[in-house]
Amino acid sequence: VVGRARVSVRLRPKDQEPPAVDIPDFDRSLWPVQRLTSRIRVLVHSVMGIRDTKAVTVKCTMRLLGRDGAVQRWAETVPRKLERLEQRVDLPFMEEMSTPGPAVERGMRLQLVVSTTHAQTPGDHEVLSATLFVTCLPELRPLHLEAVSEVALLCSLAKEPSEGRVQRAEAEFPVELRVNSLTRAQPLPEASSPVVVCCPGWTSEASVDQFQLPVLRFTCDATKDLSAAIEEHFFRNGNPVLISPRAQASRVPSWEEYVVRTSLALVNLGAVAVFLLVADDSGHVFRGARVVASGLLQLVDMIPTGDTPKQKSEAVELALVQGGEAHLDLDCRVWPVAAAPSGAAVADVAVEAVAPATTMAQPSDPAATAAFLKDAAELRTQHQLNAQLAQEYSLRGAALKKAGEQLADLRAQVDLLQNENRRLRAELDSETAALKNVAVGAAVEGLDHLSAPELAARLQAALEKYRAEKAKAVNMRERLDAAVKEVQRSRGTEKKLQEMEKAHLAQARKLQQLQAEKSKLDLYRDTAKTQEKVIASLESLLEKALTDSQQGQHKELRQKVEAGGRRGQDGFTADVERMKQKLTEKHEEVGHLRRMVAALEKKGASGSGGKDGSEMEMRCEMLQSKVTSLEQQLVDNAKLYGKEISGLRAKLLAFEAGAPPG
Secondary structure, eight states: OOOOOOOOOOOOOTTSOOOSOOOOOOOSOOOOOOOOOOEEEEEEEEEEEEOOSSOEEEEEEEEEEOTTSOEEEEEEOOOEEEOOOSSOEEEEEEEEEEEOOOSOOTTOEEEEEEEEEESSSOSOEEEEEEEEEGGGSOBTOOEEEEEESSSEEEEEEEEEOOGGGOOOOTTEEEEEEEEEEEOTTSOOSSOBOEEEEEEETOOTTSOGGGOOOOOEEEEOOTTOOHHHHHHHHHHHOOSOOEEOOOOOSBSSOEEEEEEEEEEEEGGGGSOEEEEEEEOOTTOOSSSSOEEEEEEEEOOGGGOOOSSSOEEEEEEEEEEETTSOEEEEEEEEEEOOGGGSOOHHHHHTSOOOOOOTTSOOOOOSSHHHHHHHHHHHHHHHHHHHHHHHHHHHHHHHHHHHHHHHHHHHHHHHHHHHHHHHHHHHHHHHHHHHHHHHHHHTTOOOTTSTTOOHHHHHHHHHHHHHHHHHHHHHHHHHHHHHHHHHHHHHHHHHHHHHHHHHHHHHHHHHHHHHHHHHHHHHHHHHHHHHHHHHHHHHHHHHHHHHHHHHHHHHHHHHHHHHHHHHHHHHHHHHHHHHHHHHHHHHHHHHHHHHHHHHHHHHHHHHHTTOOTHHHHHHHHHHHHHHHHHHHHHHHHHHHHHHHHHHHHHHHHHHHHHHHTOOOO
C-alpha cells in the first residue's frame, strides 16, 4: 500500500457555499521522511516600483558564485511580462528559487539580480543586484530582506545544510512544518490572500498587535556591505521567524504543502505562534501587513527519543481578529538531536563564519580584549574590502557583457557593410567596363535591329537607372558625412573622457591631500590648546610681576615724597621766617627814610635854603625812589614765594592721594 484516497462527488449550485461539514482531507500527498539536503532557498514575494514606457519582461535570478566568481549554481523565476506602464506598479511573484548547493566553502557568494528585458532591445538590463557571502547566513534561520535600488525586491532567504553538516547547539532540534490549507468547515469571513507566519518562543500573554516581522531593509550601494548588515541583523534578532508564500485569494486559502525548516531549542517547542497576515493595499508583505488570525502550535509531545523523527498532523485553532475561529491544517516533523554530528565532526566542517545569534566569549584580560577588538576590526575591514572587490567584479562582469553585446552588433554591422561594399564594387566594375566600351567607340550589339520606340524605351530605362544610381550616390555621400560626423563626435567624446579622467585624478589627489590635512587637524588642535595654556600662564606671571613692580615703585616714591615733603616743609618754614625778618627790616628802613624825608621837608620849610636845601631835596628824591624799588622787590618776592608754596602744596596733596609723581 503506497497511499489512500477518498472521492466525494456532490451536486450543488454554483453560487452556493460548501456545506459546513468537516470532511477528512485525503487529497494531499503523503509526506515521506527524507534527510535534509544542502541547498539555498530564496522565496521571492514581490518586485515593487517597476516603471517603464515600453512592454517589459521582469524576472529574478539567483546565482551561487565560487571563489573565482564563476557561477556554480543558478535559478530564476518565471519571467513576468508587463505592457506599457504609465506609473510605478508592484509585481507579485510568490515563487521560490532553490539551488542544491555544494558544501559551503570559504569565499562563496550569493547574488540576487532583478532584470528587465525589452522586446526591441536584446539582452537583460539589471535594475537591482545584491551580493552577500553565504557564510553570513545562519543555518536553518530564514532572513527576510527588502533590497532597494531602482526597484525594491522583497524576498526570504534560508540556508539548509545536509543532515551530516548541521551545526547547532546540543539542545536544538531540526523542525519541519508543512503548511496545507484552512479547513473547509470554518472558512474566513471574506476572500483574502494571507501568508502564514510561524514565530517560535511566542507567549500567550503577548498581544497580537505587538507582533512585528523582523525585516532587513538594505539600500544597494557600493559603499555598503550587505553581509555585515545581515550579521548585525541576526545579532539583534534572536528567534527565527518562518514565512510562507501568499496564497490565492479565497475564503479557504491553500498554500499547496509549502515546507519551512528551522532548528528550535527545547524551550521554544512549547509555544510556536502561528499568524495569518494580509498585505496592505500596495501589496507590501513586510510593511503594513495586518494580522487577521493567530494561534499556538504545541510541539512538546514531539520530542523524539530514538534515531527516527516524530511526525504528526494537526489542525491549529486560529482566533480571528474580527471574531470567530478557523483551523489551519499543518504537518509537523521534529528530528532528534542525536542525528547531529558530534563536536569533533562539527570542527572538521569547513565553514568560515558562525551564526551571529550564538554568544561569543570574550577574554577578561584587558590586553587580550584589546587584541580581540583589533582582530575583529581587521576582519571587518577585510570583509568590507572583499565585498567591495565583489562589487567591482560584478560591475566589470556587467561591463564585459555589455562590451560583448556591442562587439556582436559591430560584427553584424561590419558583415552588412562588407556585403554592400562587394555589391557596389561589382556595379562599379560593370559601369567602368561600359564606359570603356563607349570611350573606344565599340558599338552596342543589337542596336541596329531596334526600332525608335524600343531605343526610346531603353534610353528611358538607362535614364531611370542613372537617376537611381545618382540617388544612391547622394545617399552614400550623406551616410559618409554622417559617419564622419560620428567619428568626430566620438573623438570629441574620447577627448572629454580623457579630460574627465584627468580631472578625476586631480580631484583624487586633492581629496588625498585634504584627507592628509584632515588627519593633521587633531595634532594642530592639540598644539593650539597647548599654546593657549602656555600663553595664559605667561600672562598670569606677567600680571603678577607687573603688580609687584608697581607696588614696589609706589612704595619707594611714597618714601621719597615723604622725605622730600619733610625737607621742603622745613626749608619752607625757614624761608618764610627769613622773608618775614627781611620784610620787617625793610619796613623799618622805609619808616626811617620816611621820617628823614619828613624831617628834611620840615627843615626846608622853616627857612633853610640855598645849597643845602637843594641837596636835601635831591636826597629826598633818591630815598623816595629807593623806597619804591624796595616795595616793588617785596611784591615780586611775595609773588614768587607764593607760587613756590602753591606748587609744594599741590605735590603734597598728590602724594597723599596716592598718585604717582608727575
